[in-house]
Amino acid sequence: MSIPKLQIACDHSDLASALADIKKVGDVVDIIEAGTILLLQEGEQVLRCFRAMYPEKLIVADTKCADAGGTVAKNCQQAGADYMTVICAATIPTMKAAAKEIAEIQVELYGDWTYQQAQQWLDAGISQAIYHQSRDALLAGEIWGEKDLTKVRKLIDMGFRVSVTGGLSVETLALFAGIDVYTFITGRGITAADDPQQAAVDFKQEILRIWG
Amino acid sequence: MSIPKLQIACDHSDLASALADIKKVGDVVDIIEAGTILLLQEGEQVLRCFRAMYPEKLIVADTKCADAGGTVAKNCQQAGADYMTVICAATIPTMKAAAKEIAEIQVELYGDWTYQQAQQWLDAGISQAIYHQSRDALLAGEIWGEKDLTKVRKLIDMGFRVSVTGGLSVETLALFAGIDVYTFITGRGITAADDPQQAAVDFKQEILRIWG
Numbered sequence: 001m002s003i004p005k006l007q008i009a010c011d012h013s014d015l016a017s018a019l020a021d022i023k024k025v026g027d028v029v030d031i032i033e034a035g036t037i038l039l040l041q042e043g044e045q046v047l048r049c050f051r052a053m054y055p056e057k058l059i060v061a062d063t064k065c066a067d068a069g070g071t072v073a074k075n076c077q078q079a080g081a082d083y084m085t086v087i088c089a090a091t092i093p094t095m096k097a098a099a100k101e102i103a104e105i106q107v108e109l110y111g112d113w114t115y116q117q118a119q120q121w122l123d124a125g126i127s128q129a130i131y132h133q134s135r136d137a138l139l140a141g142e143i144w145g146e147k148d149l150t151k152v153r154k155l156i157d158m159g160f161r162v163s164v165t166g167g168l169s170v171e172t173l174a175l176f177a178g179i180d181v182y183t184f185i186t187g188r189g190i191t192a193a194d195d196p197q198q199a200a201v202d203f204k205q206e207i208l209r210i211w212g
Numbered sequence: 213m214s215i216p217k218l219q220i221a222c223d224h225s226d227l228a229s230a231l232a233d234i235k236k237v238g239d240v241v242d243i244i245e246a247g248t249i250l251l252l253q254e255g256e257q258v259l260r261c262f263r264a265m266y267p268e269k270l271i272v273a274d275t276k277c278a279d280a281g282g283t284v285a286k287n288c289q290q291a292g293a294d295y296m297t298v299i300c301a302a303t304i305p306t307m308k309a310a311a312k313e314i315a316e317i318q319v320e321l322y323g324d325w326t327y328q329q330a331q332q333w334l335d336a337g338i339s340q341a342i343y344h345q346s347r348d349a350l351l352a353g354e355i356w357g358e359k360d361l362t363k364v365r366k367l368i369d370m371g372f373r374v375s376v377t378g379g380l381s382v383e384t385l386a387l388f389a390g391i392d393v394y395t396f397i398t399g400r401g402i403t404a405a406d407d408p409q410q411a412a413v414d415f416k417q418e419i420l421r422i423w424g
Contacts, residue, residue, distance in 0.1 A: 041287055042256075043251070043255035
C-alpha cells in the first residue's frame with residue numbers, strides 16, 4: 001500500500017485570496033487543485049499562476065468537464081495542469097478526447113453511476129476516480145459511512161487510483177485505514193484552519209502515521 | 213405553441229474572439245451564452261462583458277455546475293447571468309442551492325438520466341432542461357433521431373421548458389416541427405458561417421416559418 005497524497009483544493013471565488021492561501025501550504029501539500037468555482041471566476045490564469053509558483057507540484061484543473069473534452073483538456077494542459085477532472089455523466093467519447101490532450105484524467109463521481117460505467121472508463125484508459133461527498137449533500141447532513149468505504153474499496157479493486165474528498169478532517173482520515181487511497185483532497189479542512197500551514201502538516205503527519 | 217428562442221453559444225477559448233463573434237450576432241439572437249470552455253478560460257469577466265454590451269438580452273452561464281451550486285450561482289448572478297446550467301448528475305441539494313441564487317436553472321442532460329430524476333428536478337422547482345447531442349458524440353458520428361425527439365416531447369409533457377443543442381443547422385430545425393421547443397442553441401452553426409449575422413437571421417426566419 002502506498003502513502004496517500006494530500007491535495008489542497010482552492011475553491012475560492014477570486015485569484016488573490018486563493019494565492020494567499022496557497023502561499024501558506026503549497027510547499028507542504030503534494031497536489032494543488034484549481035477548484036471549479038475558482039476556474040469559472042478567474043479562468044486559466046489560475047493554472048498559469050499555480051504552475052509558475054510551484055513548478056514541481058502536481059496541478060489539477062477541477063473542470064468537472066462534461067463535453068468538448070479535447071478542447072478543455074488542451075487548454076488546461078497548455079495552462080500548466082497535469083490532471084483534469086471530468087464528470088461521470090460525460091460520454092466516453094468526451095473522456096477519450098480529453099485523455100488525449102493531458103497527462104491524466106480523473107472521473108468525478110457524482111449522483112448515479114454504475115460499476116458497469118466504471119468498467120467502461122477503465123476500458124477507455126481512464127485510471128483515476130474521485131469519490132465525493134458533495135459539498136451540498138454534506139451541508140444537507142450526509143456524512144462518510146460504510147456505504148462510501150465499500151464503494152471506494154470496490155473502485156480500487158477494479159483498478160482505479162481513487163481520491164476521496166468532501167468534509168475531510170484530520171480525524172476522519174482514520175476511517176480510511178487499510179484502504180489504498182491515492183489522494184485525500186481537502187479545501188476548508190486546511191484553508192479555514194486558524195493556522196493553515198500547521199493544518200496541512202497535521203494532515204500529512206496523520207497520513208504518515210496511518211499509511212507510513 | 214410559442215416561438216422558440218435562438219441562443220448563441222460562445223465556446224471560444226478566449227474572450228477577444230468571442231466578443232468579435234458576439235458583436236456580429238448579439239442583436240439578432242434572443243439569448244447569449246457564455247460557454248463552458250470560455251468560462252473556464254476567461255472567468256466571470258465573460259459574463260460581465262456580455263451583460264454590459266447587451267443589457268436587454270438573456271445571458272446564460274453554461275457552467276454545467278456539479279457541486280457548490282449556491283456559490284457558483286451567486287457568482288454568475290452577480291456577474292450578470294440570468295440563467296445558469298447544472299449537470300444532470302448534480303445532487304438535488306446542489307440544484308436547490310443554485311436555484312436560490314439566480315433567476316433560473318437549466319438542467320443539462322448528459323449521459324444516463326431517468327424520467328424519475330427529471331420529476332425530482334421538477335419537484336425541486338427546476339423548470340428548464342437542455343437536451344444535447346454531445347459535441348464529442350456528434351464527432352463520433354451520432355445524429356438527431358426519433359429517439360431524441362421522443363425524449364424532448366416527453367420532457368415538455370412533464371412540464372419542462374426544453375432547449376435543444378448539438379450540431380443544429382437551419383436545415384435540421386424542421387425535424388422539431390410540432391414540438392414546443394423553448395430555445396434552439398447553436399454555436400458554430402452561426403459563428404463558423406461565412407456570414408454569421410446572415411446565418412443568425414436565417415435561423416430566426418426558419419424558426420418563424422415553422423413556429424410563427
